[in-house]
Amino acid sequence: MAEQDASIEPSSFDLIVVGTGLPESIIAAAASAAGKSVLHLDHHSFYGAHFSSLPLRDLLPFLRSNSPTTTTTTIEDNNSDSNNGTDYVALPLKPRSLYTHIEEHQLVSDDDLPLLLGASREFYLDLSGPRACFCADAAVDLMLKSGASHHIDFKSVEATFMYSSGENKLVSVPDSRSAIFKDRSLSLLHKNQLMRFFKLVQDHCQASGADDDGNGNGNGNGNDRRISDEDLESPFVDFLNKHRLPPNIKSIILYAIAMADYDQDTAELPKNVVKTKRGIERLALYHSSVGRFVNAQGALIYPIYGQGELPQAFCRCAAVKGALYVLRMPVTDVLIEKESNVYKGVKLKSGQEIFSNRLVMGPTFTLPPPSVSSSISELQKESSESVGLGMVKEQVARGVCIIRGSINADISNLLVVFPPHSLHPEQISTVRALQLSSNVHVCPSGLFVLYLSTICEDASRGKESLHAAMKTLLTHPSERDESTVTKQNVDTEEKTKPTLLWSAMYVQELTEIEGPQDSLDAISRCPVPDGSLDYRNMLESTMKLFHNVCPGEDIFPEREAVEEPDL
Structure with a gap:
């Protein structure tokens, strides 16, 4: 990986990829495997972007922060020194956050909170959970085909349960x-x-x-x-x-x-x-x-150390094939040829200009205007106003909980599904909750992480459903501290509920990414994390994008047959 402040050599590539989210990382790896020269950049100091797994201390700051401020290049007339006498103009690249309605609840005592935060680095909290892989789905096949499976290990999600509102209990899903x-x-x-x-x-x-x-x-x-x-x-x-x-x-x-x-x-x-x-x-x-992998007890598997390991695995594959990686390096501008309005390259925060045939960006970077005006002042205005991510179709409400105790005393990693209307009459979409334990190295021993999500058109309704699911599965510390007389009136099932220690909740936009337009068809954007449990929809979009970026190329050409590994 190149140093942040070093000049990047060479200065021309077949493909520049901005952002190390999972779709971007797959495309970088596939393009490298197809023999393309690839430069992969990220302004963060870690891999994964919105598909990453973060320590406890870093999760809320990431959600609350706006995307890093980029340098806004002032675009003047054609003879301006800002263009260095070149035949192209620099359009400012503006990032935008995906998250709204962020809330945090610290339910541990003041004495316990430092202990929890002190173990911050022992947590790997997914930004786009809950998410897991079906053992037989295309994402697993792609990891085996690309060699990414050599860089990542999985554990089984041992069981799936569905909440029965009529019986007020969890029933197992026969597999x-x-x-x-x-x-x-x-x-x-x-x-x-x-x-x-x-x-x-x-x-x-x-x-x-x-x-x-x-x-x-x-x-x-x-x-x-x-x-x-x-x-x-x-x-x-x-x-x-x-x-x-x-x-x-x-x-x-x-x-x-x-x-x-x-x-x-x-x-x-x-x-x-x-x-x-x-x-x-x-x-x-x-x-x-079910049964594809010897050590997998159910249909689902989850990556050890969190889903942020997936983009890292594909980045390693790309690096092996010659892709160049530079972290902590923001892209400030996109370079467009003045006469033809054709994409030429990017300008980095360091001031260096890098050129490529194609550009792929993460979903939170705004595209330059689809057509470049002959007026530089109009072009600057159009660039500053065209900051939309695309049409916002829906939203997904997400929750992350740290709990003491398991939802099922005999099972460490499990999925709970709440069908529509099972939590309250206005619940029109499914709520999914994925519990993970320390055996997948996402939390300290004795604690568990619980991810929840639901698709919603209204943020308050989505969060209402998540709160209802949390209330069904968990107890608050205050409920544990009730008097002995009150405890005697609580049934056995209620007593065994895990205790909620900390939670965060936020709403993520789901946007429809527009395809390449006009003369800027060399620029593409990757999909946002969707509201699905698995990666199949995201993978379908990524495949289409790869074939647009590398027409006529196979994604990860067939290698020698590889034996399927045990988990």
């Missing part, structure tokens, strides 16, 4: 045939219904695989086992109703396995409706994830 029959919360009738449905999905997937094996349309027998195209295009909830699955089974399939974000019984917008095709794919992914 295998044996788990279904061992589940005491399901009647024998419901177990048989669930097994038949899973068998239907399995037969469909096998038949679809036979049709896609290069032998045309299969042998006909496979097609007979496939779910009809009409059903595949119907809402998944209608398909489940068609098979007369009871409400509790439907809820488990829709929200804890297919991971639907919104209430599927009342979803009005097409984008919120999970179609049967998508639901079947998610069921297949879930079940193929």
Whole structure:
């Protein structure tokens, strides 16, 4: 990695990447593997940007701070010394924060707080949690294919639970045939219904695989086992109703396995409706994830030391292939050719100008105006006004909690899903809560980290749902300190709830990134962290972006077969 104050050599690259978030890091690694010369810059002193894992002391300052102030270059006439007699102009690159409605609650005593903060460096707190990988999803395949798996280790998320508001308890999500029959919360009738449905999905997937094996349309027998195209295009909830699955089974399939974000019984917008095709794919992914790795007890795995290890792993892959890394180096301006309005390069805070064919930026950097005016004064005004990230579609409310004790005394790492309306009548979207322990090295021994999130259009409603989930799962220290008489009136389940010691809550914008425009099609921006539990949607966007940046190139060309490692 180059020194911050050193001159970067060479001064011309095929690709410059600004920001070390996960999408940016994947693109840098893939471009390097394709033989491109890559310069990867970040104004932070750490890797990961908005996908990073931070110590406790650093989390709130990162959230509260605006993006670092960049040097605003004054753009004058063509003969100005600021352009050094060159044939291009410098457009100021302006960052913008993703986060709003930030709050912090310190619930430990004044005596305990220094101990908690003293262990700050033992915490690795994810900025965009909760997030995990399905064992069989594309993100894991990409890590194996790229070699990033050599730089990162995982632990199993041992179990998934769903909150049943009717029973006011957590019920386990069966992830295998044996788990279904061992589940005491399901009647024998419901177990048989669930097994038949899973068998239907399995037969469909096998038949679809036979049709896609290069032998045309299969042998006909496979097609007979496939779910009809009409059903595949119907809402998944209608398909489940068609098979007369009871409400509790439907809820488990829709929200804890297919991971639907919104209430599927009342979803009005097409984008919120999970179609049967998508639901079947998610069921297949879930079940193929169970048992893929010998030491993984469930369908999900989580990186040791936090999700910030993922971008670092891809950055290491890029560095091995020759990419140059410089941290603590802000990019202040984007250089545009005066006559053609074509992207030329960037200007660094150090004053050095670096040139490249393409530029990829993190999601919080604003693009220069899509068309450059012949008037420099108008160009300066347009650049200063075009500071939007794109259209804000939705928001995701996120929470981070430090707790004493586990939600389930026998399990260290687990996922809890709260279906829509299970916490309060106005809850229209799913709330997910991921508990992690010290065995993944994200907190000191004896403590746990709990991440929560929910998609929302209104920040206050989103935070209301998170608070309700926290109240359901946790107790406050004040509740523990009640009189003995009061404690005797609390049931056993309530007594075993973990104690909340510290929490932070914030709302992150989810924006729709606009594609390249006009003469600035050499500049691209990466997606923001989304509201999903896994990385699949982000990865799909990143793949499309890579093929735009490196047309005709394969992302991480096939290497020799690599044995899948144990966790």
